[in-house]
Amino acid sequence: MNFKLKVWRQKGPNVAGQFVDYEARDIPADASFLEMLDIVNEGLIKRNEDQIAFDSDCREGICGMCSLVINGIAHGPGKAKTSCQLYMRRFKDGDTIWVEPFRAITFPVVRDLCTNRSALDRMIEAGGYITARTGSAPEANSIPIGKVVADLAMEAAACIGCGACVAACPNSSAMLFVSAKVSHLGLLPQGQPERTSRVVSMVRKMDELGFGNCTNHYECEAVCPSEISASFISRLNRDYARAATRQAAVLV
Amino acid sequence: MATTLDAKIPTGPLEEKWQKHKNESKLVSPANKRKLDVIVVGSGLAGGSAAATLGELGYNVRCFCYQDSPRRAHSIAAQGGINAAKNYQNDGDSVYRLFYDTIKGGDFRSREGNVYRLAEVSVNIIDQCVAQGVPFAREYGGLLANRSFGGAQVSRTFYARGQTGQQLLLGAYQALSRQIAAGSVKMYPRTEMLELVVVEGQAKGIITRDLLTGKIQAHAGDTVVLASGGYGNAFYLSTNAKGCNVTAAYRAYKRGAFFANPCYTQIHPTCIPVAGSYQSKLTLMSESLRNDGRVWVPKQKGDKRPPDQIPEAERDYYLERKYPSYGNLAPRDIASRAAKEACDTGRGVGPGGLGVYLDFADAIKRFGEKTIRERYGNLFDMYHNITGENAYKAPMRIYPAVHYTMGGLWVDYNLMSNLPGLHVLGEANFSDHGANRLGASALMQGLADGYFVIPYTLGNYLATQMGKKVSVDRPEFKAAEQETRARIERFLSIRGKRTVADFHRELGLLLWEKCGMARDAAGLKEALQRIPELRQEFWEDVNVLGGGEEFNQALEYAGRVADFLEFAELMCLDALERDESCGGHFRVEYQTEDGEALRNDDDFCHVAAWQYAGPDSRPIRNVEPLIFENVKLAQRSYK
Known part of the structure; x- marks a missing residue:
């Protein structure tokens, strides 16, 4: 599957951020949303570009570390799941997907999609x-x-x-x-x-x-x-x- | 020179050892506790409970974790439960039985003294957790409920739905939070330990990197308590969290702490199989599924028909065939190896042929779909969410995955390393599970070490350290800081062509094939040849972008993988030297006629504790003999 991503990039807490466009190509439908980002990141590293920073740890929905706003919804579409439990088969081939950090004045952005x-x-x-x-x-x-x-x-x-x-x-x-x-x-x-x-x-x-x-x-x-x-x-x-x-x- | 290690197990009858030891342990007065600094690395069940309890006792505690909050440590992911010898079910349980089951489950490769103590304090853990508000499952009458678990004939497992680890960790985290608010514990989240500092032969501090700012900082203390978890992620794919790593433990090893039994790893039989090279982790499906599911593969090699078109006569229910009395409930190590054998003979199912069926068709026929949904609904949902397949209609595909590591830093009865001043708790140490851990025992050990063992035994060391405080201005700290900075600069200056993940995947696959469920001398020798080559390629061709003084996840990952690339060699070496099969360590050369693990008690009834001997020298294999005064060594049988 292929996707167009609009990802929030922000170097640090005190600088302005912006959405940057990325192409996610040849993504297996069985990949999780975070694995899709892993694939995009590997591509970025190969082109000598800084990877997209995002938080995750257990990747089984219990630690609470992953924290993405996907298409405007905290943890993305679907009920009762964390960002790491969202799978790409839920999207349509060719979809444009917006990815942002959790937004709240009490959760300052640390870098890209990571917050404090x-x-x-x-x-x-x-x-x-x-x-x-x-x-x-x-x-x-x-x-x-x-x-x-x-x-x-x-x-x-x-x-x-x-x-x-x-x-x-x-x-x-x-x-x-x-x-x-x-x-x-x-x-x-x-x-x-x-x-x-x-x-x-x-x-x-x-x-x-x-x-x-x-x-x-x-x-x-x-x-x-x-x-x-x-x-x-x-x-x-x-x-x-x-x-x-x-x-x-x-x-x- | 190899040495024989003394675990300092107290003398006297088994059931009196711990009480006697507590009576004889040194105390530190409240006025002196205030003057002592304790560094705790890790905030899981072991580290979190230790930091909270030591803070409560009046020590000055600093606690470090790489996650953004101590509540996220990987103990949180444990599903099943925690064992305790409460005998609430009146089914004949006792401290001795829990002790015996644990020794036997570990295939007679753990210490009697430690395991008995573990069983003894297990009852206190449940009391403590209930007092903290852990919402364990209860009966309608209001009393605590229990379930049964592998390797035991009694029901002694306490649980909180499928989230026991989460609830126990939140209990410890809340106790820790209380101490943080009280000022007795200072918490350092998003901070990673990168070096242990040894001053005059004693562990006296650590070097850390603030993951948000990249700041390298030295911390001096009167003792260091490591509770940094296991090394399952050496295999790249495991059920561990992405961040779990061996760095803290491995750095301590390189500073002189012995690493014990690194070849003991546990492979859990019921995980969702690998779907592709993009996959970042494996997900465990509760072992309870094997109560109603039947495991099978096609009899024919390379049979690509969908499962419902394979007639009954052409299916091999191999666990039922090989282990008629235990059948699908054969223990973890046995079930895992049998699945591997089926796939090795070309009969595996699903993508890549690395999977076996776990079939509920008979159970659904017998009990109805509704009953199966009630029993396992959440697991079927989880399976559907991850694979997109409906396990009510077609059999699940499962495959074994790395889950837990029994090996760890060597500790004595006080949980102190051979390196004085360094204490090691939880999965990071080696002491209680022998060569195989029983289900629901990891949570028990983490909390036993943190709440009820280290608060008593730490005094034995700290009482000797009054007035011996060291400062971070000492040259040992400066040198360690310097080395840490140089290493970071080296990562950032290579600018090669391959990603860190690429190296990690290659290492993982190599370990999985050569040092996984079944090992042999030839394969281990191949791995021992390949790992140094891969390490060299890493240091020449890895690409780590960004800077050292900023939030840099690529750099964090590079440091962890670099340590796995060294540590992997130790795992293979240990597996090669242990010329026997025991528990999770299965050497194909050493098996009974029926294909069961064949121990060699004459030559290997001991702990192998590896000592670092320099970058170009083979590590030294020290030995701690295991002395069984109460238990008779026997062959495990599950036929």
Whole structure:
């Protein structure tokens, strides 16, 4: 298969970028989107041109490292998959494909298609954990957790932290990401002691870092490779309101 | 001169060794911990859990990873589960049984003392993870669920859907994040270790490259903890993440740390076959598929008919034929080798003839498509997404792929290398899995090392290091920095004709053919001849563009492949010298009449720990005898 690519090239964080045209020739239909870029890159190196920088690691959809906007959609067409799990047979021979980095003010471009998403780590550091000193844990079966609750916590915990939700949101909101962690930990009995302080600290950090607010576009849910439900955002809002009533002093 | 290594296993009864060792280990006071700097390389299950726990204990920790966040380490991709001897199923499990299964699964090539400790702390891991909020699968009554896994007759595997590695890693990552926020751990993402610094015979620091800016930096510490994973990507195609590499471990080897059993690699039988030379990685399909799928190839050589047109009588269900009692559930190494044999005889299916069928037609007939969809729906979807084929209608094609490496840097019972001050955890060390790892044991070992072993044993070294801090101004650091810079400049100045990936593919194919599922002396000798030639071609003809002081993925890759090109030789040498078959190391010259691995316990019941002897000298093969006080060595049989 042959494709025309329009790829975002940008030398570094503080210089202007632009779309550059490339031809992707003789691409096997069974190649993944990232393997197509690998082939284009090998061709570039042979012509002594700098390869297109893009992030990837596990290439099986779980590490969250790959982060492309393909034809205007975070992770490209198709439901519930990362950029690395997109295969070229989904496109038509001769298609023109636009490839960009995740766009958000909180994810500055590092080079070409790579961004700095460490703001996501900062929000986890602000409270996305349960304080459990190594060695001090009680017997694992001492606190039963109903299957329904455990399964719901698992659904929230499945977030791979790629940031597609932020890239897809017109407000660059990180509400889906934050709500997934607040819900995962807040649903479990082990997460109760810090439930109030966690939601307050994480939301405060999210605002401080410059992520926008949720105005119910549901774009996040539509692109999420882990199919995290936007209903977790409602849970986040409820938890935040609950925290406000329980710990008014914290919000000052 | 080859030396005999002492693993410093505590004396006394097996079940008392670890407690005795803990009682006798040196402690570091809280006031002194604050003065000690610990460098942790890697943020997966082993590195992440170690950094979090050591930070919590009060040490000053610096943690490094090449990914953009510690949460992305490749532990995240583990699907199946984690073993622990909880005996929640009341099916007769015990610490001893987990210990015995692991020793046997490793084909009697691991240490009794280490493996017993692993089994012992496995129960603490589950407690710890549940306390952190890891959402393990549960029964309706709220208690933890278990599943069974290969190599065991009890159900002791804990799991979180098909994402157990992800959930355990996020637990460790969150614990680590708490320490980062508290200031006890400083995290360096997108930073790669390129050199180990040894001062007066002790590991005292590392040289790193900031992958965003290209800045080379020296870091001095009181000890270095390496948890940098395995070397499966030496084969180019593997189930490892693209970035996984041997560089950190190999650099330590070149500075004096011994590399143990590099020939022990695990080839997983159920992966999606290679589709073409463009392919960048292989994808594992859970082994559970073999519960209902039947493996077969055509009886006729070169039979190109579609599978549904090959009549039953012309199919060879070779696993059922060769291993009637285990059938399609034969262990990983056996199933992998049998698939290779079928393809080697020209009966492989799919593009290139490198694949075998995994057929669900009988299971669908017996249980209905709905049941099969419930059991394996996500795997069938994944297969469809990658290959474009519908496995409900036509059999899946599978082929073995490199998955895990049991070899690694040599460590003693304290997880310290022969090089004092260097500690090695997780897949990067060699200690617990012998010649073959059982399913659901990698996660167990990574977390055991990081949460429950190194926090106790690190004191034995650090207590002797008070007041011996070194500075990055020392000549050893300057020299290592200089070498790192010179190497980078050398890559960038070659400007040859071939890409890095091109060399990596050639090396991978060579290793796969000569040092893969089955090896023989002739093939290994050929590889040992070809690898230095390929290395020379690399250094003369590779094309690495761009500069050193910028974000340069081509340069990162070149450094990793350059190290694989040296390390590959060590793998082949080790495979050649080990004149026996055991676990994942199958030498075709050493097999029973039935084609099973034939161990040679008289001559090879030992660990081979290789010592670097200079660029032009053959490395020295040191030996650590394996002493079995509790277990009787036996031949594995799966007939």
